[in-house]
Amino acid sequence: MSNPKPGEPVRGSTSGRPLMAALDLFGRRWSLRIVWELRSGPLGFRPLQKQCDDMSSSVMRQRLSELMDAHVVRQLPDSRYELTALGRDACLALDPLARWSQRWAAELEPEPARHPDDQAATRATRATRARTVGEGAVEGGSAD
Amino acid sequence: MSNPKPGEPVRGSTSGRPLMAALDLFGRRWSLRIVWELRSGPLGFRPLQKQCDDMSSSVMRQRLSELMDAHVVRQLPDSRYELTALGRDACLALDPLARWSQRWAAELEPEPARHPDDQAATRATRATRARTVGEGAVEGGSAD
DNA sequence: CCCTGCGTTTCGATTTTCGAAGCGCTCGCC
DNA sequence: GGCGAGCGCTTCGAAAATCGAAACGCAGGG
Numbered sequence: 001m002s003n004p005k006p007g008e009p010v011r012g013s014t015s016g017r018p019l020m021a022a023l024d025l026f027g028r029r030w031s032l033r034i035v036w037e038l039r040s041g042p043l044g045f046r047p048l049q050k051q052c053d054d055m056s057s058s059v060m061r062q063r064l065s066e067l068m069d070a071h072v073v074r075q076l077p078d079s080r081y082e083l084t085a086l087g088r089d090a091c092l093a094l095d096p097l098a099r100w101s102q103r104w105a106a107e108l109e110p111e112p113a114r115h116p117d118d119q120a121a122t123r124a125t126r127a128t129r130a131r132t133v134g135e136g137a138v139e140g141g142s143a144d
Numbered sequence: 145m146s147n148p149k150p151g152e153p154v155r156g157s158t159s160g161r162p163l164m165a166a167l168d169l170f171g172r173r174w175s176l177r178i179v180w181e182l183r184s185g186p187l188g189f190r191p192l193q194k195q196c197d198d199m200s201s202s203v204m205r206q207r208l209s210e211l212m213d214a215h216v217v218r219q220l221p222d223s224r225y226e227l228t229a230l231g232r233d234a235c236l237a238l239d240p241l242a243r244w245s246q247r248w249a250a251e252l253e254p255e256p257a258r259h260p261d262d263q264a265a266t267r268a269t270r271a272t273r274a275r276t277v278g279e280g281a282v283e284g285g286s287a288d
Numbered sequence: 289c290c291c292t293g294c295g296t297t298t299c300g301a302t303t304t305t306c307g308a309a310g311c312g313c314t315c316g317c318c
Numbered sequence: 319g320g321c322g323a324g325c326g327c328t329t330c331g332a333a334a335a336t337c338g339a340a341a342c343g344c345a346g347g348g
Contacts, residue, residue, distance in 0.1 A: 001304075005252060006245060006249030007249060007252070007253060018245035018246055018248060018249035019180075019241070019242050019245045020177075021245065022241060022242075022244070022248060023177055023180070026171075026176075026241075027171065027172075027173055027174070027175070027176060028171075028173075028304090029156075029172075029304080029305070030156070030305095031171070032167050032170075033156070033164075033167055036163075044324095044325070044326080045325070045326050045327075046324075046325060046326075047325095054307095055156060055305095056306050056307055056308090057326090057328085058305080058307085058327095058328075058329080058330095059304085059305060059306075060327095061327065061328080062305095070252075071251065071252065079325085079326065086251055089244055090244050092240070093240035093241045093243070093244040094240075094241070095240075096236070096237035096238075096239075097163070097170075097234075097237045097238070097241075098163050098166075099237070100166070100233055100237040101150060101162035101163045101165065101166035102162055103230070104150055104162060104165075104166060104214070104216075104234075105150030105162035105165075107215065107230055108150060108151070108214075108215065109151065145335075172335085173304095173336070174336095188294070189294070189295050189296075190293070190295075198338095199337090200337045200338055200339090201296075201338085201339095202296095202299095202336080202337075203335085203337075205295085205296065206335095206336095223294085
């Protein structure tokens with residue numbers, strides 16, 4: 001499978017429009033999840049794998065190389081993986097989706113078996129949306 | 145394939161956390177694309193298919209039922225498909241990703257074969273980010 | 289009547305993902 | 319030194335998702 005890059009054709013679009021490349025990159029299974037799980041700091045291969053509900057290592061390696069190729073993730077000298085500046089931005093761009101999912105859950109049913117962590121994002125939504133979730137981010141719990 | 149819903153386990157996560165369900169739903173090929181292409185109004189089946197680079201009709205039907213199941217898309221009496229309120233919100237949540245892809249393209253190389261439509265989002269980024277791209281949205285061009 | 293476009297289904301071929309096993313390595317420990 | 323545990327990563331067959339082309343019945347127009 002070829003790694004999507006803005007400016008050249010990708011799976012499902014010959015135009016090379018950046019968003020289409022991004023949609024290709026992130027539309028692959030586990031891509032978004034990996035970025036999401038790296039948001040709170042570098043992780044090694046196996047720890048990251050565990051974090052991602054024990055996704056298969058083969059796919060994980062594939063995704064990681066794609067993401068590194070896209071300069072979204074980078075590998076530390078100690079071989080752990082971390083988000084690049086670009087990657088952190090992508091994670092930030094993912095934030096609205098996290099909040100949307102809350103609304104989605106709420107809209108689909110009144111009492112959908114709350115997960116403890118779910119409170120954080122809800123609070124964040126209500127909170128003063130001043131400043132775009134500055135650097136430190138993740139204030140407190142995970143917004144999954 | 146089972147349709148992801150917040151509150152119950154999904155592919156790759158037993159927790160039922162809303163974001164994981166959303167990641168499952170949108171992590172499937174073409175899901176995001178379909179939402180994106182519906183952002184500027186209802187479309188019939190074949191027209192939508194063409195818009196999505198002629199994706200295979202079988203998968204399109206599958207995605208559409210999943211999205212309808214998730215109340216993100218609804219079918220009009222004249223059988224065209226349109227975003228629900230929830231769907232439009234999802235599309236809005238997708239907007240930061242569209243802008244990110246611009247930055248991504250810019251960062252990866254200086255001159256990556258610009259597509260005419262690409263200008264819109266760039267402009268939007270620079271523009272007064274006041275109010276979250278209010279209802280009317282899509283002002284003018286497509287931000288792909 | 290015929291042609292075109294529509295929404296939708298079906299089915300075999302291809303691609304992607306899974307999942308378990310294994311490799312070589314490093315580290316701490318007895 | 320020998321041992322076990324954890325690591326990053328690869329390989330490979332099986333299962334699942336996706337593709338792509340064909341077809342169906344239906345509507346409308348010429």
